[in-house]
Amino acid sequence: MTRAQLIAALIAVVVALVVLELVRRRRLSEDFSLLWVLATLGATLLAFWGGLLTGITHALGAKYESSTIFFFGILFVLVVLIYYAVKLTALIQEVRRLAQEAALLRLQVEEKVGDDAAARPGRSA
Numbered sequence: 001m002t003r004a005q006l007i008a009a010l011i012a013v014v015v016a017l018v019v020l021e022l023v024r025r026r027r028l029s030e031d032f033s034l035l036w037v038l039a040t041l042g043a044t045l046l047a048f049w050g051g052l053l054t055g056i057t058h059a060l061g062a063k064y065e066s067s068t069i070f071f072f073g074i075l076f077v078l079v080v081l082i083y084y085a086v087k088l089t090a091l092i093q094e095v096r097r098l099a100q101e102a103a104l105l106r107l108q109v110e111e112k113v114g115d116d117a118a119a120r121p122g123r124s125a
Contacts, residue, residue: 008047015040035083039076046072 019036022028028036046053046069057068 005047008043012040012044012047035080
């Protein structure tokens with residue numbers, strides 16, 4: 001095992017433990033953790049199977065293996081950004097719907113209070 005593989009393995013273990021701890025404390029939901037676990041497994045696979053990284057590097061037409069690693073890093077960040085954008089869009093739509101519902105409920109309450117005040121004896125509207 002080379003020094004680089006040892007460092008990669010250590011980083012993969014640390015990331016996996018952090019993700020599991022965040023899920024355990026309910027600071028990270030399970031659907032997000034799956035993305036991180038898959039990324040950690042992919043990085044571990046590339047770290048320990050040197051021939052795989054070399055083969056992918058040649059298949060992509062890259063000159064250096066580090067270029068391939070950066071490529072997959074950027075690809076991972078892109079996937080995470082798209083995933084967060086989809087989640088954020090859903091949350092924005094939900095907030096908009098809830099705000100509209102709250103406004104309608106407030107209007108109904110105000111109308112009810114106005115009707116009750118007008119119906120009380122001794123009060124003029």
